[in-house]
Amino acid sequence: MIQDNLLLVLSLLFIISILTMISGKLKIAYPIFLVISGLLISLIPGIPQITLHPDLVFLIFLPPLLYAAAWNTSWNDFWRYKRPISLLGFGLVIFTSATVAWISHLLIPDFSLAAGFLLGGIISPPDAIAATSVLQGLKVPKRAITILEGESLVNDAASLIVFRFALTAVLTGQFHIWDATQTFFVVASMGILIGLVIAHFVYAIHRFFPTTPAIDAAFTLIAPYIMYITAEHFHVSGVLSVVSGGLFLTFRSQDLFSYDARIQVLGLWDTLVFLLNGFVFILIGLQLPDIVKGMSAHSVGEAISYGVIISVATILIRIIWVFPGAYIPRMLFKSIREKEPNPGWRNILLIGWSGMRGVVSLASALAVPLTVANKQAFPHRDLILFITFVVILITLVLQGLSLKPLIRILKIKGEEKESEALQALDLRLHLARAVLAHMDGKYEKEIGSNETYKRVRDRYARMIEITQKKLEAQEGTDEGQNFLPHYRQMLLELVEVRRRELNLFRHANTFSEELIREREWELDLEEARLRR
Incomplete structure (x- = not known):
């Protein structure tokens, strides 16, 4: 009955909200806490079995989450760090898929290389939502956060393309590297093109039609689904379609919305992203009984050992990749050394350790068909699903809980925070001075004769004075440090x-x-x- 399913969904949303508040009190990132909580809830006798359908994740959850991530990403920062983002989002995905394929082929009896590539494509993309939620509030370099967020925008697309090729190889028994390479670039480029075309259409609607805040909010919800479904209809990358469209619209965001529409849209998306993220992370934990039930050809002990070994390998693969990826281009190209500061081995290790897997990996594993072309059972499907769950659990919990201590041990600091605070004050000072100059030039007569105009001018004059005091406080003067807290409290x-x-x-x-x-x-x- 639909009301029973609706009650179950509403109950989960209520539980997610409660657990997120508890995770805040315990100072544990909510994705980690929700996965563990879902795992514990699934062990309670009598709990209804909940199945996570891959189509539901790919169609319902993935487009808005990717769109929101793209919307919150600065295009300038994304383009500035395109080299490390590409190395992680595409290069590391392919390297991880190939290495996992080789390891699993040697480790697991009768596990073909094609099945290994399938497993590698499934577990290769880290979930940056988990990483950024763990790093939120910590003093880490902005460059690291930007690279992790940018990586999450493209690695899902790369991993799903690898997954598609490997699945075809398992089902047909054929794989041609040249054809696969050509198809890879066609799928990626056409997905980007479709996303940009639809984004231009959406931009025109927001920009030139008489919309209202409610209509603007509705279009922001509809747009990612149109981008994704259209691209998938033409068998190209829906993920890159959503990402490219979202990045274009965020670049032109200053032209899209009025002030009231912007406030309404941001509030709507904050709530939506919180609920969707919470829902998928708790569902990961709730999948355990269904996954264990599917185990038939292998014992749970064997499957756990395989999962642990491949999890450790996955963690090491990322660390092995990030150091050469950071230093070799600097060694080969003088222009990189001149343009980019040395990232330092501590920051590189932080990015390497921030490789937690998440819902895209589990959804990809669940999308593996039950049978092959001749109606025989898909080889090792239950084992692939179980290993994926173990990799998600180990990387999310082990790496997620250890990120904060690692930052403290490595003494990593985000010096940009202080610089950004000074820039914000400097920007406010420039804006207030621009207003003052405009009023003195255009409304000098009114200011002299009308008290209302004079009060407005005086307000901006006081703003300049207050901002200057804040700048003094940043420099450590006693007057500024004593003034600011009391003034704000007042x-x-x-x-x-x-x-x-x-x-x-x-x-x-x-x-x-x-x-x-x-x-x-x-x-x-x-x-x-x-x-x-």
Whole structure:
């Protein structure tokens, strides 16, 4: 019954929200906590069996999550670090697939190289959502975060293409490297082209049609699905279609939305991404009983040993790749040495250790068909699925929980935070001075004769004074350090005073509810600005 499934979904969403709050209290990244919680919940007797359908992940979950990741990625940063992103997103995926194929072929009896490439394609893409959620709030270099986020935008596409080729090789028994290479570039380039074409169409709608905030929000939800489904219909990369379209739209985002549409869209996507991420991570943990039940040809002990060995190999493969990938181009090309600072071995190790696997790997494993062309059982399907689960669990829990101690041990610091804070203050100072110059040049007469104009000018003059004090505080002066916290606290108290007055007016029915809500909205925006 649909109401039973709906109740189960709503219950999971409620549990996800509660568990995420608990993970915040325990200071554990919520993807790790949700996977472990899902695993423990699945062991409770009487819990309904929940099956994660790969089509559901690829069609329902993947497009909006990729679109949101692309939307939150700076195109300038993405292009600046295109070399390391490409080396990780494409080169490392292929290297991992090939190495895992060779190791699993030697390790597991009767495990063909084609099946090994299939397993390698499944477990090759790290889940950067897990990595960035673990690193969130920690003082790590912005370059590392940008590279990890950029990698996540392209590695899913590369791994799914490898997965498709390997699956074809297993099903048909044939594989031609030249044909596969040509197809790889066609699938990737055509996926990017379709994404850009649809993104231009969406841009035109946002830019030139009389939309409302609700319509703008609706289009942002529909766009990634159109990009993905259209690309998949033509048998090209839906992932790269969504990524390319999302990156184009984020590059032109300043032209798309009005202020109220932007606020509504950002709030909508924050909630949606939280629920989708939470849902897929807890579903990973809930898959264990179904995966174990499918084990027939191998004992659980054997499967665990294979999974552990391949997990360790997967971790080492990434670390082995990142160091030559970072240093060899610097050794070969003088232009790279001149343009890019030395990343340092600590930052490289951090990127190498941030290789947690996630939902795309599990969905790919579940997408392996039950039978081959002659209706015989797909070789080692249950083992591939179990090894994938073990790799996800080990990388997510082991690497995820150890990232924070590793950062502390390596003494990695994000010096960009202080630089960005100074730049933000400097930008605010320039904007306020531009306003002051504009008013003095265009409204000099009004400022001299009209008190309202004068108050506006005085407000920006005070803003310049306050910003200068903040800059002094950044430089360590006692006056600035004593001034800023007290000033901000005073402004927050004034917001609270006005909130209490609004509540009194609401209970006394002095003013209309609509007017009170408008003033509450203004106070919400003011408080958000102060607390940021």
